[in-house]
Amino acid sequence: MSQNYPENVDFLDLWLEKMFLGQEFLTWLWLASEIDCLFPGPGDSDVEVRFEKRLVLETGQGQNRSQVVCQNPDRDWTEAFVALGVDKKVVQAHLNIRTELFECALNLPADTLAPQSVKMKATAAFTEDDEPKSQIAKFLSQVSLMSSLRTILDFLFHSFLKIRLSNDWSAKELPRLREFLKPWIISRENS
Template sequence: MPFLGGSLAFERFSVSGFEVSEFGDEQIELLAQNVAGNNQTASAENVHIGFLGGAHLFDQEFEVSKNVLDEAVHFSIRIDTNQIPSAIRKAWLQMELLALAKDSPSGVVSKAGRKEAKEAVEQRCEVEAASGKYRKMQQFPLLWDHTRETLYFGGTAGTASGHCADLLERVFNVELRHISAGSIAQAWAIENDLYAEVDDLVPANFVPAVPHGDLAWTNQHSKAPDFLGNEFLLWLWWTLENDSDTFTLPDNSEVTVMLTKTLSLECPLGESGKETISHESPIKLPEAMHAIRSGKLPRKSGMTVIRDGQQYDLVLQAETFGISGAKIHVDEDADFEVDERIDAIRTLSETIDLMFHSFCARRVSDTWSKDLKGIIHWLENAGTQAERSAA
């Protein structure tokens, strides 16, 4: 039960259209009616998806006292696939064709023979699939927070989260939208009447000698400015190195931040590749500075965040704002209840968002031109210092 114990990894989705004031027996019954194995997606693939009670891969028990915790519901989703691997299908087809070729006077399989071989393979696939020999089960923990209208999906955004969203939307008549750096920026802009300003933003160029437009990893199907996530990590890096590791958030609370453990960078042009650095303090290593001086941008960073006396260690993915390897530090002697852990997850998400809001406020203000010049000068000056040290 990752959301209730151990390290955390999740993507977030906003939930709209849920008109019920609180989770109760009706919602628990809906989960039970759609238990794992009873529902199939609209996909042509042989995929079955359903809910679980959250304790383990075969937990089909749902109860208000068990699943509803601190105005949130904790459960999981299981995705069952029963597909023959393509390599095995190809091997079976080759075997059928070879057998037909041996029986052919010319040694060549006719068009009708190829059709016969394909049909034989399909029949074999049906038999093998029915045996359950190739069945695969995947479980993903979920925490649906009613107070924040947020679904925490215990995995990375992709096919699995798509199946999850599809089932939840159909069962509960809600709409789910993935929360990314760009969508967070847009929501912040709407709240602060700055949507036009955010909508006009284009990727900044921190290394004038390496100009670029859209980033190589940009999602062409999304209008959200997810590139702000990459800029946020670089701005945060610069702030920590040149100002302070503690700053005030928009709600007037203070946060202390350190970039630690891991740092992944990539060329925005898609030309000079990727680089991942593992170290207690990766931003202190010369190869990290060399990477950003060459125009690479952070795509993922480990960090330690301390706010209101609570410490979190985590890895933040820049564009999706997905969190992985997150640890909530507690005193060994302290009793850390489930409700407190759920509140800690909320606070972790809120803290990361507030840090990003601080960046967004600077990004659309007149202060940004000063910050941009400062970052450019920092990169240039750091390069000069490195050259002097090498000499």
């Protein structure tokens, strides 16, 4: 499972060195979801991703670190789009993920990409009759849904890596994202 892990490399050093991967992923996922909120998911399913309520963007490290927190229940991300113009990246986001099986709201930090404060909601495919009654049944149902969420998050991250490590990143994806951001980043282009 970890046969690709480099030999004699300390985990903490590697984690810090590659911390930007999670930030680039969240930034990509956010912008891509603003362009089209439907992503191909595991199997033939579609996954709907929407960034909502709160975005934290950051640039620099240590004393040079600069952060902007955007709280927008109406998903008006003007301030966050402008922050991208000064090379800030998303370090934490609140997002909503919807699949055939479930809908959930969660916080996702860029450093671990491990879901936080997950709120699962019933979807049309999940009726009241399916509601588990006992404590163990509720727990098993919760774990099952959390496992599905893990699969989806891993799938989305893998999708990002495939693009990020390909020539399409520079040739297609970055121009696509820049085109979308054009209205907000006029000052940068003029400078």
